[in-house]
Amino acid sequence: MDCVSELGAQVDEILPEVQKPSQYMGREYGAVQGRWEDSETRVALAYPDSYGVGMSHLGLQILYRVINGHEEFRAERVFAPLTDMAEKLRSRNLPLFSLESRKPVSEFDFLGITLQSELTYTNVLQLLSLSHIPLRRQSRALSDPFVVVGGPCAFNAEPLAPFADLVALGDGEELIMELLNCFRRWIKERRPGGKEEFYCRAAQIEGIYAPALYDPEYDESGNFSSISCEKGVPSRVKKRVLEDLNRGEFPVRPVIPYADTVHDRGVVELFRGCTRGCRFCLPGMVYRPVRERSADNVCDITRQLVLETGYEEVSLSSLSSTDYSSIGSVVDQLVDTMPLRATSLSLPSLRVDAVSVDVADKVREVRNTGLTVAPEAGSQRLRDVINKGVTQEDFEDALQRAFSAGCDNLKLYFMMGLPTETDADIIAQAEMVDMARRLYSHHRKSQRGLRISVSVALFVPKPHTPFQWEPQLGAEEFQRRVELLRGHLPSGNVKVTWSDPQSALIEAALARGDRRLADVIQSAWEKGAVFDGWSEHFSFQAWREAFDEEDLDPWYYASRTRGENEPFPWEHLDPGVTREFLLSERRRAFKGIPTPDCRWADCSGCGMSCGVTGEHGRVQSSGDEHVP
Amino acid sequence: MNMCPESRVVRQCGKRLRCRLSVARPVRWVSHLEFMGMLTRAVRRTAAPVQYSRGFNPRPQMSFATARPVGLSSEAEFVDFTMQRPYCPDEFGEALDGSMPKGFSVSGCKAVSEDGPSLMAALNAARYELLYEGRVPQLSEWQAALCEFLQRSSIVITRERHNKPDRRLDIRPNIYRLRVSSESCGIRVLADLGLGGENNVRPSELVSALQAVVQECLQATQEVRRPAVHRLEVYRREDNQKISAWCV
Numbered sequence: 001m002d003c004v005s006e007l008g009a010q011v012d013e014i015l016p017e018v019q020k021p022s023q024y025m026g027r028e029y030g031a032v033q034g035r036w037e038d039s040e041t042r043v044a045l046a047y048p049d050s051y052g053v054g055m056s057h058l059g060l061q062i063l064y065r066v067i068n069g070h071e072e073f074r075a076e077r078v079f080a081p082l083t084d085m086a087e088k089l090r091s092r093n094l095p096l097f098s099l100e101s102r103k104p105v106s107e108f109d110f111l112g113i114t115l116q117s118e119l120t121y122t123n124v125l126q127l128l129s130l131s132h133i134p135l136r137r138q139s140r141a142l143s144d145p146f147v148v149v150g151g152p153c154a155f156n157a158e159p160l161a162p163f164a165d166l167v168a169l170g171d172g173e174e175l176i177m178e179l180l181n182c183f184r185r186w187i188k189e190r191r192p193g194g195k196e197e198f199y200c201r202a203a204q205i206e207g208i209y210a211p212a213l214y215d216p217e218y219d220e221s222g223n224f225s226s227i228s229c230e231k232g233v234p235s236r237v238k239k240r241v242l243e244d245l246n247r248g249e250f251p252v253r254p255v256i257p258y259a260d261t262v263h264d265r266g267v268v269e270l271f272r273g274c275t276r277g278c279r280f281c282l283p284g285m286v287y288r289p290v291r292e293r294s295a296d297n298v299c300d301i302t303r304q305l306v307l308e309t310g311y312e313e314v315s316l317s318s319l320s321s322t323d324y325s326s327i328g329s330v331v332d333q334l335v336d337t338m339p340l341r342a343t344s345l346s347l348p349s350l351r352v353d354a355v356s357v358d359v360a361d362k363v364r365e366v367r368n369t370g371l372t373v374a375p376e377a378g379s380q381r382l383r384d385v386i387n388k389g390v391t392q393e394d395f396e397d398a399l400q401r402a403f404s405a406g407c408d409n410l411k412l413y414f415m416m417g418l419p420t421e422t423d424a425d426i427i428a429q430a431e432m433v434d435m436a437r438r439l440y441s442h443h444r445k446s447q448r449g450l451r452i453s454v455s456v457a458l459f460v461p462k463p464h465t466p467f468q469w470e471p472q473l474g475a476e477e478f479q480r481r482v483e484l485l486r487g488h489l490p491s492g493n494v495k496v497t498w499s500d501p502q503s504a505l506i507e508a509a510l511a512r513g514d515r516r517l518a519d520v521i522q523s524a525w526e527k528g529a530v531f532d533g534w535s536e537h538f539s540f541q542a543w544r545e546a547f548d549e550e551d552l553d554p555w556y557y558a559s560r561t562r563g564e565n566e567p568f569p570w571e572h573l574d575p576g577v578t579r580e581f582l583l584s585e586r587r588r589a590f591k592g593i594p595t596p597d598c599r600w601a602d603c604s605g606c607g608m609s610c611g612v613t614g615e616h617g618r619v620q621s622s623g624d625e626h627v628p
Numbered sequence: 629m630n631m632c633p634e635s636r637v638v639r640q641c642g643k644r645l646r647c648r649l650s651v652a653r654p655v656r657w658v659s660h661l662e663f664m665g666m667l668t669r670a671v672r673r674t675a676a677p678v679q680y681s682r683g684f685n686p687r688p689q690m691s692f693a694t695a696r697p698v699g700l701s702s703e704a705e706f707v708d709f710t711m712q713r714p715y716c717p718d719e720f721g722e723a724l725d726g727s728m729p730k731g732f733s734v735s736g737c738k739a740v741s742e743d744g745p746s747l748m749a750a751l752n753a754a755r756y757e758l759l760y761e762g763r764v765p766q767l768s769e770w771q772a773a774l775c776e777f778l779q780r781s782s783i784v785i786t787r788e789r790h791n792k793p794d795r796r797l798d799i800r801p802n803i804y805r806l807r808v809s810s811e812s813c814g815i816r817v818l819a820d821l822g823l824g825g826e827n828n829v830r831p832s833e834l835v836s837a838l839q840a841v842v843q844e845c846l847q848a849t850q851e852v853r854r855p856a857v858h859r860l861e862v863y864r865r866e867d868n869q870k871i872s873a874w875c876v
Contacts, residue, residue: 016699020659021699029728307675310671342686
C-alpha cells in the first residue's frame with residue numbers, strides 16, 4: 001500500500017463528503033508515477049476550471065508529456081475544485097494539492113495556468129488562494145512558485161498582469177523546456193538577483209512576457225496611452241511558434257480520466273493555426289501560420305492512441321478539421337485500418353459544405369450524432385462582412401448531403417450583434433432554419449423527425465482581431481434581436497438557446513481590458529465570483545459591485561467604438577499579425593469584401609512571417625489534396 | 629467450508645470468463661460507473677476477443693455481481709466477461725491485470741458454465757472488514773457491545789435514496805454475523821451482510837448503526853473515528869451454507 005502523506009490522509013477524510021470524489025484522486029491510467037523526491041524542478045499544471053472541463057483540454061496533456069519526458073522535471077495536475085470541495089478545504093484550512101503526489105501547490109517551483117476563457121479569471125485567483133499563495137506577485141516570497149499563464153487569452157494578459165510572474169505567448173512545447181532550463185541555471189547559481197533577475201532572464205526567451213518589467217501609462221482622461229519597459233527586454237514580445245508539428249511531442253498515452261469529462265475521447269491534432277481569416281476569431285488570428293501534421297504522422301499516432309488508450313472514439317481535431325489537406329485520404333485509411341473493434345472517428349468543427357459532410361459521413365458521424373455547423377451569420381452580406389467563407393449554396397449542399405445520409409439532428413451556431421448587423425440579417429438566420437426544414441421534408445416527405453437546435457451567442461469583440469475596435473451590442477438590444485429571431489422561427493422542432501448577455505459583457509470587458517481591471521477581478525472574486533462561465537455560478541451582482549467599487553465601467557471596455565488611432569493595452573504582445581492588417585481587414589469588412597484563405601489564394605499580407613508566400617509554411621503531406 | 633459443485637467450474641478455456649478484481653484503498657473513490665468505464669477501456673487495450681454488444685456504440689459484454697459503493701475498497705469484485713470464442717482464462721486474467729491502472733488488479737480468472745445464473749442473481753451476501761484504528765475500546769468491551777447489538781430484535785435505519793424520498797427500514801434480519809478481533813493496528817470487525825435486492829445492507833449503514841454502540845462503550849467524549857471498510861468476499865448464502873462466487 002502506498003505511503004500516504006499527512007495531507008493525503010486529511011484529504012481522504014473529506015472525500016466521502018464531496019461530489020464525485022474521484023476527480024480529486026488522481027491515479028488515472030497514464031498519470032505519471034514515480035516519486036516527487038526524484039525530480040529537481042516541479043511544475044503544477046493547472047486548468048482554472050473543473051476536472052471535467054480541464055481534462056478534455058489537449059494542451060494540458062501535451063505539456064504534461066513534454067515536461068515528464070525529462071527525469072529532472074516533473075509535472076503534476078491541478079484543477080479548480082468544485083464549490084463543495086473548496087468549502088471543505090477552507091473550513092479545514094487544507095491547501096490545494098496536486099493530483100499525483102497530493103503535494104501542496106505552494107511547494108512547486110512553477111504554477112502554470114492556461115487561460116482558455118476570460119470567464120475563468122476569477123478561478124485563477126481561486127486557485128492561488130486555495131493554494132495559500134499570495135494573489136499579487138509583489139506579495140509573494142522567493143519560496144512561492146512562479147505563476148505562469150498561457151493560452152489564447154494570454155495575448156491580452158494585462159487584466160491578470162499583477163497576479164502573474166510570467167506570461168507565455170504561443171506554442172508551449174519548446175518554450176516551457178527553455179523556461180525550466182533557464183530556471184535550473186538560476187537555481188544552480190543560487191538565485192542571483194532574486195525574482196527580478198529571473199524575470200529578466202526569462203524575458204530573453206522568445207514568447208515570454210514578464211509583466212513586472214512593463215509599466216502601462218494612462219492619459220489625463222483615464223485612457224490607456226502607452227506601456228514602457230525596462231532596459232534589456234523587448235518592447236514588443238513576440239509569440240512562440242512551433243515550426244514543425246511532426247517533431248513536437250504528442251501524447252499518444254494521455255492521462256485517461258475515470259470521471260466523466262466534457263469530451264471523453266482521444267484527440268489527435270491535425271494542424272495548428274487557421275488562415276480562414278474569420279474577422280471575429282482570436283485563435284484564427286493569433287495562432288498563425290497553419291502548420292499541418294503529415295498524413296502519415298496523423299495515421300500513426302491515431303493507431304497508437306487507440307491501442308494505448310482503448311478509447312472508443314478518437315477525434316481528429318483542429319480549428320477547422322475538414323480544412324486539413326489530406327482529410328479524405330486520412331479518414332479513408334483510418335476507417336479501413338482502425339486497430340481495435342468498434343472505434344469511431346469524430347470530426348469536430350466541420351466546415352459548412354458538401355465535401356465536409358461527405359467526409360463526416362464516412363465516419364458515420366452525420367448519422368450517429370447529426371450535423372453541427374456554424375454559419376455564424378444569416379445573410380450572405382453579413383457573412384462577407386465577417387469573412388465567414390460560407391455561401392448559401394455551400395449550406396444547401398451540406399444539408400442535402402446530410403439529409404440524404406440519414407441525418408435527423410441539425411445544430412446551428414449563430415452570432416448576434418456582429419458589426420453592421422440589421423434586423424434583415426436576423427430574419428435571414430430564421431430563413432436558414434426554414435430552408436433546412438424544407439430540404440428535409442423534400443427528402444423525407446415530412447418535417448417531423450427533424451430536430452433543429454439553434455444556439456445564439458452574443459458577439460464578444462476580441463483583441464488582435466479586425467473587430468477589436470468594435471462595440472459589443474447592449475443586453476436590451478440583444479434580447480430584442482433574440483425575440484425577433486424567435487418570432488420568425490417556425491414553431492415546433494426548433495430549440496433556441498442564447499447566451500447570457502451579462503456574462504458576455506464581463507467577457508468582453510476582460511477580453512479588451514487593461515491592467516486596472518486586476519483590482520476589479522480581485523474584488524469580484526472576493527465577493528464570491530467564481531466559475532463565471534457556468535450559468536449556475538455566474539453572479540453579475542458581484543461583478544457590478546466590483547466595477548463600481550473600483551470606479552470603472554464595464555461598458556467603457558465592452559461597448560465603446562475605439563478610435564482608429566487609439567493605442568491598445570495588448571499591443572506589446574505580438575502574435576505576428578500587424579495592426580495595419582487588422583485595420584485593413586476592418587475596412588474591407590465594412591465594404592463587405594471577403595479576404596480569401598491564403599492557403600488557396602494569394603498572401604493576404606497579415607504580417608506573420610510564414611516563410612512561404614501563399615503556402616504559409618504548410619507541411620506538404622502525401623496523398624490527395626483537396627481544395628474547396 | 630465452501631461448497632463448490634465441481635461441475636460449475638470449467639477448468640479449460642471458455643466463453644464465459646469470471647474474474648475476481650481488487651480495488652485498492654487509494655483508488656476506492658472511483659464510482660461503479662467509472663469502474664465500468666475503466667474496465668471497458670482496459671479490456672479494449674488487451675485486444676482479447678471479448679464479445680461486443682450490437683448497436684451504435686458497441687460495448688464489451690460484462691456483467692457485474694454488484695455495484696460497489698464509492699469509498700469502499702474491495703478484493704471481491706466479480707465480473708463475468710462474454711468472449712467471442714473459448715478463450716484461456718489465465719491469459720485473459722493476466723492481460724486484464726496488466727492493462728488496468730495501478731490500484732486495480734485481477735486475483736483470479738476462471739471459465740464458468742455458460743448457462744449458469746448471472747452473478748447478480750446468484751450472490752446474496754458479502755463479508756466486510758471494518759478496521760477501527762486509533763483510540764478504541766478494548767476487545768472485551770467490543771464483544772459485549774456487539775452481543776447486545778445483535779440481541780436487538782430490530783435495527784431501524786434511514787436510507788437516503790437518489791431522487792426518491794428517504795426510506796426507513798430494519799437491517800437486523802440481514803446482518804448475518806459479526807465477529808470481532810484485536811489486531812496490532814486496532815480492532816477488526818468482520819461483518820456478513822445481505823447483498824443485492826431487498827436484502828441489501830450497505831456497509832456504511834452498519835457502520836452508522838454501530839457508531840452509537842461503540843461511542844457508548846468507550847464512555848468518553850472523544851469521537852471514535854469511522855473505520856476503514858473493505859469488502860473481503862461475496863458469496864451465496866443458502867440454508868446457512870456459504871457458496872463461493874466461483875461456484876454459483
